[in-house]
Amino acid sequence: MRIAVFRALQLGDLLCAVPALRALRHGYPEAHITLIGLPWARELAGRLRAYVDHFIEFPGFPGMPERAPDIAAIPEFFRVTRTRDFDLAIQLHGSGELTNPITALMGARSIAGHYRPGQWRPDGERCYEWRDGEHEVLRWVGLMQRLGLEARGTQLEFPLRDADWQQWRSLRLHHYALLHPGSQLASRRWLSERFAEVGDALAAEGLRIVLTGTAGEAALTARVQSAMREPALDLAGRTTLGTLGALVARARLVVCNDTGISHIAAATHTPSVVIACGSDPRRWAPLNRELHRVLAASVPCRPCAHRACPIGHPCALEVSARQVIAETSKALLCAA
Numbered sequence: 001m002r003i004a005v006f007r008a009l010q011l012g013d014l015l016c017a018v019p020a021l022r023a024l025r026h027g028y029p030e031a032h033i034t035l036i037g038l039p040w041a042r043e044l045a046g047r048l049r050a051y052v053d054h055f056i057e058f059p060g061f062p063g064m065p066e067r068a069p070d071i072a073a074i075p076e077f078f079r080v081t082r083t084r085d086f087d088l089a090i091q092l093h094g095s096g097e098l099t100n101p102i103t104a105l106m107g108a109r110s111i112a113g114h115y116r117p118g119q120w121r122p123d124g125e126r127c128y129e130w131r132d133g134e135h136e137v138l139r140w141v142g143l144m145q146r147l148g149l150e151a152r153g154t155q156l157e158f159p160l161r162d163a164d165w166q167q168w169r170s171l172r173l174h175h176y177a178l179l180h181p182g183s184q185l186a187s188r189r190w191l192s193e194r195f196a197e198v199g200d201a202l203a204a205e206g207l208r209i210v211l212t213g214t215a216g217e218a219a220l221t222a223r224v225q226s227a228m229r230e231p232a233l234d235l236a237g238r239t240t241l242g243t244l245g246a247l248v249a250r251a252r253l254v255v256c257n258d259t260g261i262s263h264i265a266a267a268t269h270t271p272s273v274v275i276a277c278g279s280d281p282r283r284w285a286p287l288n289r290e291l292h293r294v295l296a297a298s299v300p301c302r303p304c305a306h307r308a309c310p311i312g313h314p315c316a317l318e319v320s321a322r323q324v325i326a327e328t329s330k331a332l333l334c335a336a
Contacts, residue, residue, distance in 0.1 A: 001031040002084060006103050007092040008037045008058040008066055010184065011241075011260030012284070013136070014044060015267060017092050018157045020140035021051040024090070027149030034084065036106075038067055043241055047159040056080065063098055082107035092140055095130040096121070112147055114139075133282045154287055156267035160249065164242035168250065171235075176208040177328075178247060179232070180256035181224050182217035186308040187278040188257050190316050192220060196227035197321035198255055202328060203230035207252060210235060212244060212261070253332055255324065258284055258294075266292060271331035273324055277316040278304030290334050293327035295319050 003024065007017050014037065024033065034054040035045045045055040059077050060069030089106050091113030093099040103111055104122040114130040115121035128146055131139075141151050181195045199209045209230065211221040215237030225232050239247065248254055248261060249268035256262050258276040265272040266286040274285065276296035280303040286292035296302070297318035301311070309315075 001028055001088070002086045003028065003031050003033045004036055004056075004081065004084070004086045004089040004106060004108060005033060005052075005092055006036045006058075006089060006099065006106070008041075008060075008064075009093065010038070010066070011040075011044070012263040014041055015156050015158065015260070015263040016136040016284070017140050018048065018051070018267075019137055019152065019154050020092065020144050021048065022152045022157075023141060023144040023149045025051045026152050027144070027147075034086070036081070047161070047242075048157070050159075061098070061102055078105050078107075081105075088112065090143075091127075092143075095119075096127070100127070112143065114143070133280070135285075135287065136283050137287060156263055158245050158249075158264050158267035160245050161242060164240075164246040167240065167243040168246035171247075173208065173210065173233075173247070173250070175206065176210050176251055177202045177253040177255065178210050178212055178251045178261075179224065180212045180254065180259070180261045182213040182220050182236075183257040183259040183277075185278070185304075185306075187304045187306050187313070188259060189220075190257055190275040190277050190319065192223040193227050194319075194321040194324070195224045195255070198324050198328065199224065199228050199232055200230050201321075201325045202253070202255075203228075203232075208233070210247065210251070212236060212239060212247065253328060255328065262286065262292070271334060273327045273331055275316075275319050275324065277313070277319070278302065278306075278309065291331065293331050295323055295327060 032053050035052045036056045036058050039057050042055050045052045059073035060067040086108035089103050089108035089111050091103040096115045100122050111122040112126035115127050116130050121127040137154050183189045203209050209232040211234045213221045213236035218236040221234050221236040225234050248264045248270050254265045254272040258279040262274045272292045274294045281294050281296045285294045297315045299315045
């Protein structure tokens with residue numbers, strides 16, 4: 001059996017789909033499973049060899065925000081997917097207004113996924129009504145169950161390799177906390193000066209402070225570092241995905257926005273405090289709310305549809321550094 005899984009999204013989104021991939025593999029142990037995702041996901045697909053056999057890069061499509069579409073590559077993409085002769089294509093990309101037609105064009109014999117009432121669904125038997133607010137992990141595990149597959153737990157996974165641990169050991173870090181002030185969207189970021197205040201409080205407890213982020217977030221981590229009274233090691237742009245995973249796995253605590261690193265912490269059972277600015281914690285917060293503490297101000301505009309907040313960012317301003325510091329203590333106690 002040949003199965004395609006379409007989820008061309010970012011790191012956290014893909015990690016939230018791992019429990020569904022696990023159920024899929026256990027339900028079809030002999031199947032050849034192909035993940036269709038964004039270019040960055042090829043590396044993560046290689047880490048998920050227990051569940052994924054092959055990877056196809058999605059070139060984007062007009063109207064989809066995840067990447068600028070490579071228009072010239074789209075016909076070849078559909079030609080390749082059709083030649084794979086998939087028995088089943090599973091749309092794990094969302095509610096389906098645009099992704100259901102894209103999945104249908106891949107040429108699979110049957111399609112599974114979700115649809116919004118009143119919208120087209122490509123398969124009357126295997127496509128189910130989308131429910132807003134459903135947790136992202138439980139949504140896709142539930143889809144597998146509706147397809148007749150047994151759930152194999154809801155734990156996320158982030159497999160680490162020997163090379164990741166070698167790079168982590170070269171940093172010679174011990175008894176440290178990670179602060180990750182970045183996020184893809186500015187509307188999802190808590191204030192840098194408050195990250196700095198939390199860093200100083202954790203340093204006063206004897207923890208070394210490590211700042212992480214992408215190369216494009218180096219200016220942001222530099223602002224946090226300069227606002228701190230205590231020293232901090234800034235690793236923005238200096239870690240691979242695997243090294244970041246190892247850093248998270250060995251950290252005493254992670255403090256971050258509601259972004260991909262939050263899901264790495266969930267996968268590695270690392271205590272975390274997550275500030276959910278603009279995002280929908282009902283859908284994206286870690287399921288273990290003792291080990292992972294989530295702060296989200298009650299604002300009427302959540303989830304935010306803007307890259308940058310046009311009304312002064314109240315969801316960030318209403319979460320104080322004192323609140324976050326209090327939750328760090330609870331998270332550390334839970335892990336003790």
